[in-house]
Amino acid sequence: MRIGPSALVAVLAALPGSGAWAACPGDAGERLPAPGERQALASSLAALATECGGHAGYLAYRGALLNALGRHDQAALLLEQALLLDPGLAGAQIDYAEALAALGDPASAAAMLRDVASRPDVPAPLQSRLARMLRALEARPRAGAPGARSARADENGERAAGWHGTGTLALKLGTDGNLNNAPTSTVLTLTLPGGDAVFQLADRFRPRAGAAARLEGAGQWVRPTEGGGALQLYADARSRTSPSASEANYRQLQAGGVWNTALGPSRAGIGSGAAASLGVNISQLRYGGADLYRAERLTASRDWRVRGGRTECRPSAGLEGESRHYPSAAELDGRFFGLNAGLACNAGVNRVVLALRAGVDIARAERPGGKQRQADLRLVWQRPLAGGRLGADLHWYRQRDADGYSPLLDNGAARRIGRAALSLEYSYPIAPGWSVLGSLERLEQRSNLGLFDIFGRAFYVGVRWTSGR
Template identity: 30%
Template sequence: MEDAAGSSADAGDGLGGVRLVDYCGVLANSAWPRTPVARRALLHRFEILRPQCMTHAPFLAVLGALWLEEGEPAQAMVWLERSLMLQPEQLGAQADHALALAALGETAARDALAQQWAHRADVPPALLQRLNQRPVAKSSDQPGGGGQSATPANTVDGWVFYSEASALSGYESNLSYSPRLNELTLTPPNEPPVTLSVSSRPRRGAALVTEQSGQLAYSPRQGMIVQAGVQGSIRHAPSESSTDWHHIQVVGAVSQQWDLWRGGLQASVTQVGGALSEAYQLARFGVSVDREAIGCGIRLTIEGENRKHEQTASQDGRTVGALWSQQCPLPGNNWVWGFALRRSVDSPVDPSRPGGVQRQTSLGLRLAGALNGRYRLELGWRSGLVTDSAGYNVLIRDGAIRRLNQHQFSLELARSLQLSWMQGAEGLIQVTAARQLSNLPIFPYTGVSVYGGLRWRW
């Protein structure tokens, strides 16, 4: 089963399950600094990547807010106005823009906005309170200010570092993605069908998943970002240790910005292994073009993949595909939605591979946003269709051509823990439900997993 399930598992994910960090988005979602020194450290990180994030509206909105807190309303105005030109519906940026005008002596916009929002149910009370604040004092007048500058530990000479680790425990109803079968009918050529009694049941049980990644970015010149990263993850099921697996991936990329356009190259090498499945390696390369349009980020990627198994060379394959993805903000709030459409063809290295050429199509949908100041919700749905070009096995339904319909739903609820000694930590609940349908009886499966634990980003 691995030739189908493995080759299509990443459908809709571009160049793999692990993607290089979108540093503009990561910084835009940073926890708000609690001290002037921490604020200047974050501002320093923003200024390093500002040339590459000039079309990222949330990034520019936070940059303006940081300058406003520093007591520089004129500087804040530059980035807040640009942010609102890209995404006019941002409530936080609208409030900061009005406050910046008030700090410069033009209070009419602040007062008008406060009156306009007074009876709107979608405006958080804290945002209304901010509109009635006094102008921000100069940073040198703030406690602990004094005009000092600080460089964060993960920013060195223009290099920006990003790390993430998570530890989750939970339960899976199908640890090995096995079918549920009581009997199997074989169809030998020129002979009557033979029905065999079999016993195939999903393995279920508790499991632990740990993951760690580290990434860095550097800007050698304006508009260019060079990135590299490594990620590893392990799953261990104490009662079903034969289903354990491990995964490690190394990724590199370079991108260049030209006004509203960005072009990029990305490459990755992935190693996947486990007791039940044969280890295999994926080498991927992609070329992408991005553009900001009507507040949305749009990307087209052309990618290629070479898959090599450790022992069974007949399962090796080469894939060529195209991915169209788009992410847009929802009007009037800080939620975003997106989709990814992928089409690919997986050609076998060995012509005798069961099923021959695989044609894969998948569609992924995503919705993510903040429920309030400390909770964040992300929902995802992915559906895919895999069709072979030749019969899979003459002993199964007279060599019928295999078709797979794959569906997966995911939910992640995160809560910021706001720990002074562990900034960037959050509690997690993750729920995933997967189902694969097929016209051949050995391929269908269903599985549900529920995990909870801790994730730390720094």
């Protein structure tokens, strides 16, 4: 007897990096750090380009930082993208004006500042600052050749209105104590009419430890749309190869798209408020050289912005449905319907995301356990540390079957599963776009049926390259 494909898929889904749960910096009104710390922060923000490239707050914050570092051309492009995603970001408009002035176009910069100053929600202290900036700009002679900025504006305007992409590629080497996600028990107890029978599990069904290499790549492309919305496409691919357990090598592919649209102004007056999104996702898992799992998911959600001091949060709620297929075991196919909720917060330098999903997986045909009630909670925390970035990813999962899993296991008891997976990662920038990293991972799954008890630990080190604009 072996663990079914559905259980294996669930374990692999709990591995770090199998989902995108990033909370992006920039929406909490963070101040720029001291001059000596800005280059390290720039490298840290660049490493988040894939996860956060579709967030206006992140683009605006990174643009302001590059402005402070004197990289005005790069800053202007990021700030253009931020304003296309969220035209109401007054801070980004001011930073964009500063970048334009530094690039030799004080006239365009002044026009941008006048636009901000005309807004009724701009407080008096900021109005005074804008007036001083305008006087300084109007007193400056225009630098550069006539028409130089207009040509650049046409070029960048066309470019900013189109697709913008970011990507990452990581190579990790390490060791894993349970490459094949085998059960911790060395015996299998079957309940037979004449009494319990205990069998020793064959070696191939026991945990296999060894060295492994992971290759992970991800990309995201964003195109702003009219009305402050955006269309986002993304793809994620990852594989693991081990010379000591080639039958446990796997490859995961995931791709999808999300359409976002703003629903109204924020209560704080400046910035975006509620937003709605509609997304579609497809995923595939190959394990041991064979197709193990495929799924198609549709989601719809709405979020809100809540501010308090230096903390800003975005609570969200939505619906989702997913069709799940197991090519090698069609009797396990099912359809999942459920609710989701989330909370993404930036509190100073800390970023926290909480995501909850709960629903029911309905079998397409007769399958062991029948209908499944499922719930999972994911908590992600990140913060800068010693020039790099420390992150933790905790995933908690519960499942309860409606019917008995098998008459041979605990007299046909309904299966219950509880699983917790934890990953700690520290990354440190070593060059623009490059960082080194190390991670510790732990997974523990418990069930009333001993066959589904699983435990594993892993350690990896590697290098990550990030590209984006």
